[in-house]
Amino acid sequence: MLQSNASFVDTRKVLVEQIDKKIEELDRSPYWDWEVNDESAYPPSFYCQFQMFAQLNPVPKEITQSDLLDYEKELADPQGISTVKPPPPLLSAELYSPNCQLLLSIDKEPGIKIEKYYRKAVAYAGMATAIAIIQIFALIHQMEFTPTPSSVSNVSYWTIAIQAVMDGYLCLLHLTTGVVIENVFIPFATAAFFTFILVSIFGMRYLLVVWRIQRPESIRPTVSEQQQQQQQQQQEESTDASENTLPTANIRRPPTTTTEEVNAILLLGLFLFYQSITRSAFIQNVILGTLGIFLYSFWVPQIVRNIWRGCRRPLSHTYILVMSITRLSIPLYFYGCPTNLIGHETSSWIWAIVAYVGLQVVILLLQDAFGPRLFVPSRYLPDTYDYHPILTTNIDEETVQQEIGQPKDCAICMLPVDVANHGHSGLNVLTRANYMMTPCHHLFHTECLERVSEK
Structure with a gap:
């Protein structure tokens, strides 16, 4: 010097x-x-x-x-x-x-002086801890929003699994940083602790509940119908002989394909991240960009499941908004803030990820408001009963009251149901989404009937 x-x-x-x-x-x-x-x-x-x-x-x-x-x-x-x-x-x-x-x-x-750098590291760890705590309460809210098996069956398994993988990566990253840099061990260990609680206690618990309820969907029959009939006939013929023998249970191990896929994705992501460290900047951007697009597509499986099952509002709006904002906070800090902790250069591509997640959120909200199959052409959909039929003004009084014999009141809460024609097509679509008519010609509020059907 x-x-x-x-x-x-x-x-x-x-x-x-x-x-x-x-x-x-x-x-x-x-x-x-x-x-x-x-x-x-x-x-x-x-x-x-x-x-x-x-x-x-x-x-x-x-x-x-x-x-x-x-x-x-x-x-x-x-x-x-x-x-x-x-x-x-x-x-x-x-x-x-x-x-x-x-x-x-x-x-x-x-x-930057080393003391100020440590302060910046502590501030980042505090931000990560606050994000993990907010996500814990958001996940608890979602678990309370789906208290019954019928409501849990509408939640996409892979939406929860991808978020659990992201939380596992963050927990490992924060814990490793705290162990390597002794001066910031306590704040980074705190962030890793709350992230571990999020992924292990609440995230994995909810993931196992979803997997257990949706497991029958992935179970395939292992024998043909003819073999089943033959086995039934043999059992009926050997009823007398089987009385002297102990019954044997046909123990069937649950499929482990889903668990193996989750573990494979976790290990593959760690391998790619390790390989990107020793590569050039271009290779690092390609690998991290691919991982980012995959991990931040966590709402896509839920959108597909809504279309496949025709279910509305499987996730709470609070859960969707909170998780989307909090999961974008950390990449926005590293790729959008010029004075970030690791000195990474800002990139305009991070705003493409933000727009991509925002598009997923908009699609989910539109599915909740106008139906899960809003973007699918009708020719690709099977013929199903329309629970939101168009009730014109001249039919409102005659059809709903005379032919059906029921007043324009909800059969559950006994409050009036608005079925009036507002003239504008957009307003009519919103009005139709507020009421439902069953095949037995009973009129309900959409919220009332969905709440009762989930119980």
Whole structure:
């Protein structure tokens, strides 16, 4: 580290003169004079040895030495007193390699003091802890929103599984950072602890509930109907003989395909992340971008399941909005904030991920409002009963009251049902979504009938 600015400038001038003189000699000499024909001229492992000449830029003149000492003391032992706010330290340096004849220059590169860096790390850990706590309460709200097996059967297993994989990655990342950097162990261990509670206690519990209820959907018959009939006949014929024998239970192990797929996805993601560390920046962006698109498609399985089963509002709107916002917070911090913790360069592609997740949320909300198969052409859908028929004005009084014999009141809450024609097609669609008519021609509020059917 050079003592003064003058010595730094003189050193740089000498190094630049030496490099320029060497370049001129190489330019004047013929090509064959310095061409190396012998492959053994250089050893197999050739390294460049660097010498570094660096200097920190001086602080502004208006900041005295006593102010700077108070600032340093407050950073080392915070007491809450107000001190000066000096600009970030600027480093100018020259890296010179005598054996490689290489010169690298750094001019006024901003830095950060280690105490402020640790404070920034603690602030990030606090943000991650708050996000994990908010997600815990959002998941508890979703579990209370689906208290019955019929409501849980409408929730996509892979939507919950992908979010559990994301939480597992974050827990591992925070715990590893806290173990490696001892000064920030407590805040990062706290963030890892709450993330572990989210994924292991609440996330995996809800995931197992969804898997257990939806498991019959993936079970396939292992024998044909003819073999089943033959077995039934043999059992009927051997009824007398079987009385003297102990019954044997046909134990069938539950399928483990889903669990194996989740573990495979988790290990594959860790492998790809490990491979991206030692690759170039382009390969890192490709691998991390692919993982980001996959992990942030966690609402897509729910959209597909809504279309497949024709179910409405399997997830709470609060859960959808809270999870979408909180899961975008950490990537937005690292890829959108120029002064992030790891010094990663900002990227405009992060806004594409935000728009992608926002599009998924909009589709889910539209499915809840206008039907789960809103975007699917009718020719690809089977003929099903329309629980939201169009009730015109002249039919409202006659059909609903006379032919059906029922008033325009909900058969559950006994309150009036609005079936009036508002003239505008968009308003009519919203009105039809508020009532339901069953095949027995009973009229209900949509919310009332859905609440009763889930019990």
